[in-house]
Amino acid sequence: EDQVTQSPEALRLQEGESSSLNCSYTVSGLRGLFWYRQDPGKGPEFLFTLYSAGEEKEKERLKATLTKKESFLHITAPKPEDSATYLCAVRRDDKIIFGKGTRLHILP
């Protein structure tokens, strides 16, 4: 059973074209939803933690939001350096379980 489902699998945007990435989850009693960024050939880097529906976190051009069933990572006016794979994850017991990620490519 998938705990974390991300969509789309891949997304190509023009520089400055805002969009959103989706993460839906099925973990009951959510105790944390996390967003990470991964560059090619590197390990993932932590971006945000969200705990409850309605919560929002922002960092530069990124804003993460959370509802009871899904989270969105909004990217406003992206730049080519925002190109990366974005991973969503949830806490299950003492483990962090990741989705398959969304590959984002920003064209100059």
Add this chain to the structure above:
Amino acid sequence: IAGITQAPTSQILAAGRRMTLRCTQDMRHNAMYWYRQDLGLGLRLIHYSNTAGTTGKGEVPDGYSVSRANTDDFPLTLASAVPSQTSVYFCASSDSFTSGANTGELFFGEGSRLTVL
């Protein structure tokens, strides 16, 4: 600043051979994790440890073993490698959830690329 150090960076291995991937952290984190990353399957948890002396199974533990003799080191061993274990392996560390200090931030190493022929 070291953080998480993994070794080797890359390795080609014959099927049936034994292999240990090394992972060392200098952040005094209680918890450590091993993930494998495969195209189309994402990051999957192999084994984890909440504190020195304890380990637990993740999503895909079969064919792998770990030990946690001290806080800093968390080696992953493939007792008899098979081609399906070809993957990129990531080690990570964090404050433990049981301590209440974990905010969800895992610190990852640069990965070990393993090819089993």
